[in-house]
Amino acid sequence: MTDPRISKLSLNQQTTKSWSVREAVEGCVRAGIPAIGLWREPVAEIGVAAAAKAVADAGLRVSSLCRGGFLTASGDAGRAALEDNRRAIDEAATLGTDCLVMVVGGLPDGSKDLRGARQRVADAIAELAPYAGERGVRLALEPLHPMYCADRAVLSTLGQAIDLAEQHPVEQVGVVVDTFHIWWDPDVWNQIARAGARIASFQVCDFLTPLPADVLLGRGMMGDGHIEFPPFHRAVTEAGYTGDTEVEIFNADVWATDPDEVLATMKQRYVDLVLEG
Amino acid sequence: MTDPRISKLSLNQQTTKSWSVREAVEGCVRAGIPAIGLWREPVAEIGVAAAAKAVADAGLRVSSLCRGGFLTASGDAGRAALEDNRRAIDEAATLGTDCLVMVVGGLPDGSKDLRGARQRVADAIAELAPYAGERGVRLALEPLHPMYCADRAVLSTLGQAIDLAEQHPVEQVGVVVDTFHIWWDPDVWNQIARAGARIASFQVCDFLTPLPADVLLGRGMMGDGHIEFPPFHRAVTEAGYTGDTEVEIFNADVWATDPDEVLATMKQRYVDLVLEG
Numbered sequence: 001m002t003d004p005r006i007s008k009l010s011l012n013q014q015t016t017k018s019w020s021v022r023e024a025v026e027g028c029v030r031a032g033i034p035a036i037g038l039w040r041e042p043v044a045e046i047g048v049a050a051a052a053k054a055v056a057d058a059g060l061r062v063s064s065l066c067r068g069g070f071l072t073a074s075g076d077a078g079r080a081a082l083e084d085n086r087r088a089i090d091e092a093a094t095l096g097t098d099c100l101v102m103v104v105g106g107l108p109d110g111s112k113d114l115r116g117a118r119q120r121v122a123d124a125i126a127e128l129a130p131y132a133g134e135r136g137v138r139l140a141l142e143p144l145h146p147m148y149c150a151d152r153a154v155l156s157t158l159g160q161a162i163d164l165a166e167q168h169p170v171e172q173v174g175v176v177v178d179t180f181h182i183w184w185d186p187d188v189w190n191q192i193a194r195a196g197a198r199i200a201s202f203q204v205c206d207f208l209t210p211l212p213a214d215v216l217l218g219r220g221m222m223g224d225g226h227i228e229f230p231p232f233h234r235a236v237t238e239a240g241y242t243g244d245t246e247v248e249i250f251n252a253d254v255w256a257t258d259p260d261e262v263l264a265t266m267k268q269r270y271v272d273l274v275l276e277g
Numbered sequence: 278m279t280d281p282r283i284s285k286l287s288l289n290q291q292t293t294k295s296w297s298v299r300e301a302v303e304g305c306v307r308a309g310i311p312a313i314g315l316w317r318e319p320v321a322e323i324g325v326a327a328a329a330k331a332v333a334d335a336g337l338r339v340s341s342l343c344r345g346g347f348l349t350a351s352g353d354a355g356r357a358a359l360e361d362n363r364r365a366i367d368e369a370a371t372l373g374t375d376c377l378v379m380v381v382g383g384l385p386d387g388s389k390d391l392r393g394a395r396q397r398v399a400d401a402i403a404e405l406a407p408y409a410g411e412r413g414v415r416l417a418l419e420p421l422h423p424m425y426c427a428d429r430a431v432l433s434t435l436g437q438a439i440d441l442a443e444q445h446p447v448e449q450v451g452v453v454v455d456t457f458h459i460w461w462d463p464d465v466w467n468q469i470a471r472a473g474a475r476i477a478s479f480q481v482c483d484f485l486t487p488l489p490a491d492v493l494l495g496r497g498m499m500g501d502g503h504i505e506f507p508p509f510h511r512a513v514t515e516a517g518y519t520g521d522t523e524v525e526i527f528n529a530d531v532w533a534t535d536p537d538e539v540l541a542t543m544k545q546r547y548v549d550l551v552l553e554g
Contacts, residue, residue, distance in 0.1 A: 107503055112503055112504065112505040113505070114460075114461075114505070118463070145423065145424065146422065146423050146424070146461040146462070147422065147423070147424040147488065147492075149460075149461035149503075150461075150484060150486045150502070150503040151486045151487075156461045156462070156463060157462075157463060157464075159463075159464075160463040183391075183426075184391075184423040184426035184427075184433045185423070185433070185434075186395070186433060186434060186436075186437040187434075187436075207427060209427045209428045210428075210491075210492075211424065211488075211492050212490075213489075213490040214487075215424075215487075215488050215492065225427070226384055226389055226426075226427040227389065228389040228390070228391070
């Protein structure tokens with residue numbers, strides 16, 4: 001049975017990138033981790049129905065599906081993105097999670113129209129939200145660290161994500177609180193409190209310096225960087241969030257480590273540095 | 278005589294890093310650039326008085342001195358930082374500029390107390406502001422891009438910088454508007470308008486992707502990255518700023534280029550992409 005201290009801990013599949021869905025599910029079971037955040041690409045490798053069966057048979061919760069989004073293109077590419085996002089919503093429903101993490105996309109190639117890109121995201125969310133709601137899935141808007149504004153997500157602060165989410169019913173559009181992306185924000189405590197029932201996902205990992213050559217991989221195991229986690233855990237709890245805490249790490253060293261060892265470290269750091277610290 | 282289109286253009290000395298103060302001054306004169314932003318280290322190489330004489334003899338304005346700051350340490354290191362900042366204020370006065378750019382410092386080694394570091398910055402600014410004011414120098418608080426929060430500046434948004442500046446008389450503490458650091462901020466237009474007479478410096482350079490291995494060097498020549506400059510130039514002008522526009526670029530390729538060529542490109546890009554675009 002699960003250690004009660006980790007009863008709300010979830011492995012985001014990206015943390016153990018070398019594992020297939022089945023391997024990650026088995027790894028969670030071995031480690032007593034009760035929930036998993038899945039990614040669409042490894043899910044597609046075995047098929048959505050088989051992935052849904054694997055997690056259900058193992059008795060795991062699916063804390064989120066990563067990811068929808070990339071909504072800043074216009075024209076045919078924009079329409080194709082909407083179609084792909086509808087498929088992602090369907091997949092989330094089949095996998096039994098109500099949380100589809102949305103990385104909204106950066107500036108289209110060659111464009112400097114940040115305001116226009118942000119408006120296209122808002123328009124696309126308005127189009128997708130009812131479709132998601134009808135399927136019991138919530139679009140979880142993830143503000144990404146401002147260093148990714150140009151090439152990955154024009155949604156850059158939690159406040160901005162909440163502003164957009166609030167244009168829709170709470171069961172259709174929520175926000176992601178990810179420590180890596182928002183720890184620097186001087187307004188973050190107000191915004192987490194404001195987010196309240198909009199918080200659809202809580203993700204943790206540390207912010208490393210110096211950032212590696214590929215800044216996407218600057219996410220570290222809790223304790224290896226600069227973030228103080230317990231205030232974030234308390235803040236989302238006080239805001240009313242009762243869901244899982246997902247550990248999502250993009251890091252070449254973590255990926256090169258034996259995944260079972262990664263899970264052991266992750267459990268210990270979660271207890272020592274996220275819950276207590 | 279100076280081309281009227283570049284009558285408010287300033288070369289930040291960091292853009293032509295290989296040049297001494299005298300070489301940079303001569304380069305500005307050759308290029309018809311009427312102002313220069315100096316750095317303390319090259320100024321120290323020839324002495325403050327000699328540097329002041331060189332720029333005055335050439336008829337250049339000194340748009341800023343870079344930089345004071347690094348105020349997050351406590352104890353002896355904190356006291357030494359205050360002392361060093363008083364020297365920087367004196368140097369700015371001697372050089373004939375009323376603008377000392379302040380990069381406030383990151384988290385002290387091993388510390389995760391971001392709130393505490395921010396409080397120490399506020400305390401140090403309160404101590405330095407009257408000293409600066411008495412010498413006709415304004416502390417120009419520079420919010421740095423959030424990717425530098427841990428290791429360089431815990432001041433991360435223009436709004437946060439204004440909040441801090443507003444605790445002091447406008448002639449003692451202002452803010453820097455630097456496109457590289459704040460272009461992503463969804464609240465930036467409100468904050469520039471709010472800054473008004475607090476704007477002590479306007480700096481431009483572009484945001485490049487992918488970021489280079491040393492993220493400090495991700496600053497590019499205007500036009501080489503993702504930023505649309507004219508809205509920023511208009512916004513600071515509408516906010517009442519009448520000072521110079523400094524071009525400050527940290528970039529290995531720019532540093533490897535013949536500095537006279539860098540100045541020629543910079544003038545052209547400024548006219549084409551900052552003023553008009």
